[in-house]
């Protein structure tokens with residue numbers, strides 16, 4: 794105990810959530826450039842959720858009296874070869890995020906930090922939902938392939954996301 798640097802992991806993950814927000818905002822811009830307003834809306838909502846995740850981590854650190862340290866958020870990927878490629882990146886990013894959260898749970902446990910471990914359970918559950926959403930979107934994009942009518946139908950559906 795004491796050797797596990799859980800505080801820097803929280804700062805790193807806060808930065809990661811901001812990176813994901815930036816990635817999804819970039820995807821929204823890509824879809825807006827294709828006049829796929831429904832896809833763009835979906836990823837704007839997703840970007841906002843990632844910002845909320847970062848803020849949850851921020852508040853937990855403040856509540857614990859930990860130092861909040863903001864790192865760089867690099868320029869995200871801006872061009873995708875297809876709707877399919879972007880949907881694949883979405884699922885990949887969420888799967889990677891799940892692995893990071895799970896590692897943090899392990900570290901919190903090693904550190905004996907019950908509050909951090911309990912707090913992270915919300916993120917564990919959230920990642921199940923995130924992966925499900927990304928998998929579902931990818932499956933639907935694969936279903937319609939390059940069919941314009943299918944893409945437009947999907948676009949209308951995604952515009953409904955709250």
Ligand code: MG
Nearest residue numbers: 810813843846
């Ligand atoms: Mg997130």
